[in-house]
Amino acid sequence: MLTFPNAKLNLGLYVTARRPDGFHTLETVFVPLPWTDALELLPAAPGQPTGIVLTGRPIPGAPETNLCLRAYALLQADFPRLPPVQLHLHKVVPIGAGLGGGSADAAFALKAANELFGLGLSTEALEGYARRLGADCAFFIQNRPVLAGGKGDEFEAIDLPLAGTACAVVYPGLHIGTAEAYARVAPRAPAHPLRAALAGPIETWRGTVANDFETALAPAYPGLAAIKAQLYAAGAAYASLSGSGSALYGLWPGRAEAPALDWPAEYLVWRGVL
Numbered sequence: 001m002l003t004f005p006n007a008k009l010n011l012g013l014y015v016t017a018r019r020p021d022g023f024h025t026l027e028t029v030f031v032p033l034p035w036t037d038a039l040e041l042l043p044a045a046p047g048q049p050t051g052i053v054l055t056g057r058p059i060p061g062a063p064e065t066n067l068c069l070r071a072y073a074l075l076q077a078d079f080p081r082l083p084p085v086q087l088h089l090h091k092v093v094p095i096g097a098g099l100g101g102g103s104a105d106a107a108f109a110l111k112a113a114n115e116l117f118g119l120g121l122s123t124e125a126l127e128g129y130a131r132r133l134g135a136d137c138a139f140f141i142q143n144r145p146v147l148a149g150g151k152g153d154e155f156e157a158i159d160l161p162l163a164g165t166a167c168a169v170v171y172p173g174l175h176i177g178t179a180e181a182y183a184r185v186a187p188r189a190p191a192h193p194l195r196a197a198l199a200g201p202i203e204t205w206r207g208t209v210a211n212d213f214e215t216a217l218a219p220a221y222p223g224l225a226a227i228k229a230q231l232y233a234a235g236a237a238y239a240s241l242s243g244s245g246s247a248l249y250g251l252w253p254g255r256a257e258a259p260a261l262d263w264p265a266e267y268l269v270w271r272g273v274l
């Protein structure tokens with residue numbers, strides 16, 4: 001079975017408190033971003049153990065630690081008759097970008113195994129497995145816009161005026177580790193509750209919708225603010241860091257496509273429509 005795990009963007013992100021277990025509570029909105037990896041899951045050849053072939057963008061760490069294998073191992077612990085599988089992950093989405101790429105791969109591996117082997121797991125059950133793999137991971141099970149609370153894994157539906165909005169995502173080649181980014185944030189209550197702020201036209205979000213990681217990361221990564229300024233200079237109605245960075249995005253409602261800007265050659269840029 002061939003799937004295309006997509007990335008996500010965060011619209012607003014408030015780190016509201018530090019929890020006793022070291023994680024943080026969030027208020028954020030997740031939206032799917034159609035920048036995708038490719039992930040194939042097939043029964044392994046007879047006599048072969050479970051394995052993964054990795055192509056595309058290099059992934060730090062040993063292949064055995066890949067989140068897709070960890071996802072399949074979780075299912076095998078509860079379904080001992082699941083056969084060995086051969087996974088092929090072609091990595092496209094940048095890593096350490098705040099785009100949730102690794103989490104998406106793991107969630108899509110769970111969904112593919114559920115379907116291929118007829119496990120009959122409900123959406124809630126799949127989200128339960130996903131939560132054990134990463135805070136972001138459960139979002140990718142339903143993969144539709146949500147207002148998220150808790151660790152970023154408790155969801156409420158939200159309607160957003162985004163359909164047809166042109167978008168550019170800019171990854172400046174900096175790998176910002178998620179734990180490192182959280183360690184730099186001072187938790188606080190949101191200045192503007194997110195659901196109400198996002199109910200306004202996109203043009204108003206600049207004054208009302210913020211990502212707490214932007215200020216927290218600014219001293220160590222001064223180049224991020226310059227990218228955001230370039231997106232606004234190019235006419236974006238709204239621009240922000242996604243998640244814990246280092247990718248930033250701009251939104252151009254009512255335009256067929258985002259402008260092609262003159263970014264340094266080492267940057268990765270995705271342009272498309274949400």
Ligand SMILES: C[C@](O)(CO)[C@H](O)COP(=O)(O)OP(=O)(O)OC[C@H]1O[C@@H](n2ccc(N)nc2=O)[C@H](O)[C@@H]1O
Nearest residue numbers: 022023024103134135136137151152178179182243244
């Ligand atoms: C920054 C976001 O992308 C926003 O959507 C996510 O919160 C990150 O979620 P994720 O990559 O799935 O994170 P995990 O793999 O679960 O956790 C990585 C590390 O990030 C920190 N972490 C993560 C999520 C959270 N709510 N609080 C945290 O403090 C913890 O130090 C944790 O050890």
Ligand SMILES: Nc1ncnc2c1ncn2[C@@H]1O[C@H](COP(=O)(O)OP(=O)(O)OP(=O)(O)O)[C@@H](O)[C@H]1O
Nearest residue numbers: 060061066067095096097098099100101102105178
């Ligand atoms: N399939 C995968 N894709 C990406 N990273 C993976 C994968 N499996 C395991 N990893 C590990 O997870 C780390 C990336 O996690 P990190 O949280 O920084 O980035 P991300 O998952 O790409 O997106 P985000 O920054 O939004 O969480 C990598 O350094 C790598 O060691």
